[in-house]
Amino acid sequence: MEILTHVSDIIIPLIIFFVVGYGMVSGIKVYETFLKGAKDGLKVVVDIIPTLVGLMVAVGILRASGFFDMLGSLLGPFTELLGLPAQLIPLLIVKMFSSSAATGLVLDIFKTSGPDSYAGMLTSILMSCTETIFYTMSVYFLAAKVTKTRYTLAGALFSTLVGTVASVILAGMMV
Amino acid sequence: MTEQSTVLILLQVFCDRKEESFCETEKSSAEQKLFFGKKIKFRHILIEKHYVEKSMLNYIWAVMILLGIVYAACTGQMEAVTNAALDSAGEAISLCLTMAGVMALWMGLMEIAQKAGLIQKMTRGISPFLQFMFPRIPREHPALGYIATNIIANVMGLGWACTPAGLKAMEALAQLEAERGNTAYNSEDAPAANRVASNEMCTFLILNISSLQLIPVNMIAYRSQYGSADPACIIAPAIIATLISTVAAILYCKAKEHSKWRY
Numbered sequence: 001m002e003i004l005t006h007v008s009d010i011i012i013p014l015i016i017f018f019v020v021g022y023g024m025v026s027g028i029k030v031y032e033t034f035l036k037g038a039k040d041g042l043k044v045v046v047d048i049i050p051t052l053v054g055l056m057v058a059v060g061i062l063r064a065s066g067f068f069d070m071l072g073s074l075l076g077p078f079t080e081l082l083g084l085p086a087q088l089i090p091l092l093i094v095k096m097f098s099s100s101a102a103t104g105l106v107l108d109i110f111k112t113s114g115p116d117s118y119a120g121m122l123t124s125i126l127m128s129c130t131e132t133i134f135y136t137m138s139v140y141f142l143a144a145k146v147t148k149t150r151y152t153l154a155g156a157l158f159s160t161l162v163g164t165v166a167s168v169i170l171a172g173m174m175v
Numbered sequence: 176m177t178e179q180s181t182v183l184i185l186l187q188v189f190c191d192r193k194e195e196s197f198c199e200t201e202k203s204s205a206e207q208k209l210f211f212g213k214k215i216k217f218r219h220i221l222i223e224k225h226y227v228e229k230s231m232l233n234y235i236w237a238v239m240i241l242l243g244i245v246y247a248a249c250t251g252q253m254e255a256v257t258n259a260a261l262d263s264a265g266e267a268i269s270l271c272l273t274m275a276g277v278m279a280l281w282m283g284l285m286e287i288a289q290k291a292g293l294i295q296k297m298t299r300g301i302s303p304f305l306q307f308m309f310p311r312i313p314r315e316h317p318a319l320g321y322i323a324t325n326i327i328a329n330v331m332g333l334g335w336a337c338t339p340a341g342l343k344a345m346e347a348l349a350q351l352e353a354e355r356g357n358t359a360y361n362s363e364d365a366p367a368a369n370r371v372a373s374n375e376m377c378t379f380l381i382l383n384i385s386s387l388q389l390i391p392v393n394m395i396a397y398r399s400q401y402g403s404a405d406p407a408c409i410i411a412p413a414i415i416a417t418l419i420s421t422v423a424a425i426l427y428c429k430a431k432e433h434s435k436w437r438y
Contacts, residue, residue: 008410011390019284019293026291037286038279045275052267058239060263064255065247094235101235103393107270110401121409124398128391128413129420131384140380141372143342144349148371155381155427163385163420170412 004174048100055104063108083168085119087112088126092164096133122171129163131156270400277396285333294331298323308382308425309375318347322379329383332392341383348376378428385424388417 023030062068068087076086084092087109095102106123113119133156141149247256288294298320305312305319312318321344328336352373353360359369391413398406 004411004415005405005408008408008412009405011410012407015390016284019288019291022293023287023291028287028290030287033287033290034283036283037289038283040286041278041280041282042275044282045271045278049268049271052271053264054236056263056267056270057260058236058243060259060266061243061247061256062239063243064259065243065252066250067243067246070246098232098235101232103397106394107397107401110397115398115401115403115406120398120403121412124391124394124409125412125416128388128394128409129386129417131386133384136384137380139338140341140345140383141376144345144370144372144376146345146349146370146372146376150372150377151427151431152372152377152380155377155424155431156384158427159381159385159420159424162423163416166416166419167412170416174408174412 004170051100052103055101056107059104059108063112068108083172085113085122087119088123091123092126095127095130096160097135099132099135102127102132116175118171118175121174122167125167125171125174126164129167130160133157133160270397273400274393274396277392277399281332281390281392285331288331294327294333297330298327301326308378308428312351312375316347316351318344318351318375321347325383326387330387330389332388332390344379345376348373348379351375374432377431381424381428382421385421386417387421389414 020030023033068090071090072086074086075089079086079089091102091105091109094105106127109119109123115121115124133153137149137152137156141147141152244256247253285294301323302319305323306314309319309322321340324340325337325344327333328340349360349370357373359371390410394409394413395406398409
């Protein structure tokens, strides 16, 4: 899909142009402000270094032990009927609980299949349109001290399912 | 106790409220013993004291490592595991270097957007959408402001700003229920187990989880680290996918709101 790639290519320059231009017009010191924000961005990354080391080591061990290959050959025949490579099954499950654990699995898929392969594309799109359902629900409802959540879980699962189907179709169009 | 509330309690036990807390195991081991010793009281402690120190990530992490090593011992892959453990640790650091650049750029731009009033403008700009999604919230109610901030922070990938605004929104929605005369919300001392989520809370959370996002900054950084020919090419398909899942969420909420079945 040429048009999708084209839109993707122009979005970042457009945002940069618009934000910097808007900042200039509103008369703020754009460069100093940028530096302050960039510093905060670096702090965010430094904070997640330990998490990434821990999780990448764990996923690396699991990958090297041959466990993922075993799981893949076991589940592969079923999941491929649905357009889902077997590698994505653990990812889909883990993502509901923890986004940082999911990141470890995402990086493993990029490493083994490459980010531009079908599995890599699907992973990239999927991770951009799903959220850690259980984590979000527990934290947010706790804030309101609500215990009866009615249809929230069903709705969240439904929208995640629709997003997954859309990702499979879009990834198929991109590769 | 209904099925949903049991589910929620389970979630609260397992989910990683503090994702980074898996390095804090020492601190929480004493509390853990207390939990397993008093299984019945456990639930109340959880709800009333906002107790979610023990995180899901503890289990995921430990299971991955233990399972990997045991499986490797069975299949004779111990050497590969040794190399993988050491290599992955180094790889995490080089990944962070790539990410640091992308994150610094994005957060720098967002700081400009914030200072210049662009983010606030966007927050006000979505109020027609909010009135459509939450027709029963009075226009001047603070809940609408928090919800708008949360949604815009999500869209712009400002992770640090989403959660505080989201939690404030939930508190404001609880306040709104109290104003409506919902007795379970009226006093702080009312047993927490009686609080039933309002339509607005369900809608807000489902919208939040459907996760509208403009630029998946992290994904682009990861892709470029692993040698993608065009790391940003996922932006357009990702926007389409996220729009589709959000539209599905909106339709679901609207259908539920109009149905008479309350639970």
